[in-house]
Amino acid sequence: MQTQTTPALLPGMAIFLGVGLVILDSTIVNVALPVMAQDLAVSDAAATWFVLCYQIAVLTLLFPAIALSSLLGSKRLFLWGTAIFVLASAGCAVSPTAMWLCVFRVLQAIGGAGILSVNIALIERVFKGSALATGIGYNTATISLAIIAGPALAGFILLHASWPWLFVVNLPLGLAAFAVAARCVPGETVPAITGRDVRSTLSLLGISILLFAGFFGALGVFSWGLPLESLNNFLFLGLLSFWLLVRQQRTGRLRLLPAHVLGNRPFLLSLACTLFCFIAQSATVLAMPFLFMEGLGFGIAETSLLLIAWPALHSIASLGSGRLSRVLSRRILVPLGIALCSLGIMLLALVPAPSLVRMALIVALCGLGYGLFQAPNETATLMYAHEHDRARTSSLVSFTRTFGQTLGSMLTAGCLLWNPGSYDLPFVCAAAAGGIGIALTLLRSIMVRD
Numbered sequence: 001m002q003t004q005t006t007p008a009l010l011p012g013m014a015i016f017l018g019v020g021l022v023i024l025d026s027t028i029v030n031v032a033l034p035v036m037a038q039d040l041a042v043s044d045a046a047a048t049w050f051v052l053c054y055q056i057a058v059l060t061l062l063f064p065a066i067a068l069s070s071l072l073g074s075k076r077l078f079l080w081g082t083a084i085f086v087l088a089s090a091g092c093a094v095s096p097t098a099m100w101l102c103v104f105r106v107l108q109a110i111g112g113a114g115i116l117s118v119n120i121a122l123i124e125r126v127f128k129g130s131a132l133a134t135g136i137g138y139n140t141a142t143i144s145l146a147i148i149a150g151p152a153l154a155g156f157i158l159l160h161a162s163w164p165w166l167f168v169v170n171l172p173l174g175l176a177a178f179a180v181a182a183r184c185v186p187g188e189t190v191p192a193i194t195g196r197d198v199r200s201t202l203s204l205l206g207i208s209i210l211l212f213a214g215f216f217g218a219l220g221v222f223s224w225g226l227p228l229e230s231l232n233n234f235l236f237l238g239l240l241s242f243w244l245l246v247r248q249q250r251t252g253r254l255r256l257l258p259a260h261v262l263g264n265r266p267f268l269l270s271l272a273c274t275l276f277c278f279i280a281q282s283a284t285v286l287a288m289p290f291l292f293m294e295g296l297g298f299g300i301a302e303t304s305l306l307l308i309a310w311p312a313l314h315s316i317a318s319l320g321s322g323r324l325s326r327v328l329s330r331r332i333l334v335p336l337g338i339a340l341c342s343l344g345i346m347l348l349a350l351v352p353a354p355s356l357v358r359m360a361l362i363v364a365l366c367g368l369g370y371g372l373f374q375a376p377n378e379t380a381t382l383m384y385a386h387e388h389d390r391a392r393t394s395s396l397v398s399f400t401r402t403f404g405q406t407l408g409s410m411l412t413a414g415c416l417l418w419n420p421g422s423y424d425l426p427f428v429c430a431a432a433a434g435g436i437g438i439a440l441t442l443l444r445s446i447m448v449r450d
Contacts, residue, residue, distance in 0.1 A: 081114025
């Protein structure tokens with residue numbers, strides 16, 4: 001019997017495959033960082049750039065891509081993003097040096113930003129009416145599966161081939177997503193692009209690049225060892241760019257943050273909680289391969305199994321959090337989840353031991369807690385958002401998640417830079433970020449009863 005979601009499955013699969021590749025490509029590299037650092041003759045701190053340059057570029061381009069989708073159309077931007085992502089993946093696979101690898105990782109991020117900026121809008125177009133919740137559920141499941149598959153696939157590839165094959169896997173999957181999306185995803189009619197539209201888009205892109213260059217440059221003084229004398233210059237650039245952004249948003253056609261978002265304090269608190277919890281998650285996940293392989297002497301296979309424990313328990317907890325929320329309210333479940341995750345992170349710092357079982361249990365505790373936290377927190381976040389602007393608010397959540405992941409990666413990079421060979425500091429800092437997340441969830445609970 002054909003259901004309402006049946007006609008949407010084929011175009012939906014193309015959308016989910018594109019999103020899955022973007023997420024997969026961020027998780028699949030983490031396991032290989034120590035190996036890539038040795039092969040490309042760079043330090044551990046420098047190897048984190050293979051992740052950081054991708055995350056920073058996605059973060060910088062996500063909002064301009066969201067604005068650009070209203071001019072080019074969601075389907076066209078998805079196709080362009082997928083094509084760029086596939087071509088850049090081929091470039092990553094043949095990169096001879098660390099510099100060229102970072103260049104192609106940035107190109108990957110350009111394509112990834114195009115995909116992530118329109119996936120919710122395309123899901124709303126494909127999954128009509130009551131099937132929309134199913135489509136969003138499939139999208140969430142795709143992200144979780146991609147996170148799980150990344151470490152496992154990386155471990156398998158590195159046991160049988162070299163690290164460039166981590167990027168080759170994107171080629172057939174990306175081409176399949178492009179072909180199916182081009183044929184099956186419905187398009188839309190977009191107005192003719194005017195010169196004013198082009199100027200507004202280029203202005204927003206330029207301001208976004210300058211804003212994040214100033215912001216991350218200032219943080220880079222501590223995370224990447226940039227000269228301290230450059231701090232004032234980066235701060236000035238960031239403040240100037242922020243002023244230009246505010247001015248552009250008041251007068252330009254392309255609006256990023258509607259007034260109802262800026263005035264929604266529970267929604268903003270939920271975003272802040274998401275930010276700090278993803279800082280904790282990203283810093284921990286990036287630091288774990290170095291702890292396991294270089295600190296505790298585990299091999300690639302053991303490290304891959306340990307990294308799988310987090311997303312595996314995360315997925316199980318996420319599935320069970322729906323039923324558990326009927327017994328425990330989100331006021332209890334959300335802070336409880338991030339508290340368990342923070343406890344697991346602290347245990348990684350305090351009791352590291354070359355015991356595969358002990359480390360697996362600690363990592364599983366992190367994943368369990370994060371799974372109990374994330375699904376109820378995202379439900380609360382979307383509940384506070386305006387239903388008529390779901391696509392833009394969902395994109396804002398994606399931006400916050402990527403921002404937190406980037407800051408977490410910079411946190412670990414700074415710890416490895418200033419304390420090489422000491423692997424406990426990233427976990428202590430990550431646990432502190434988790435503690436701030438707990439405080440924010442409690443503050444939200446006081447303000448609004450979930």
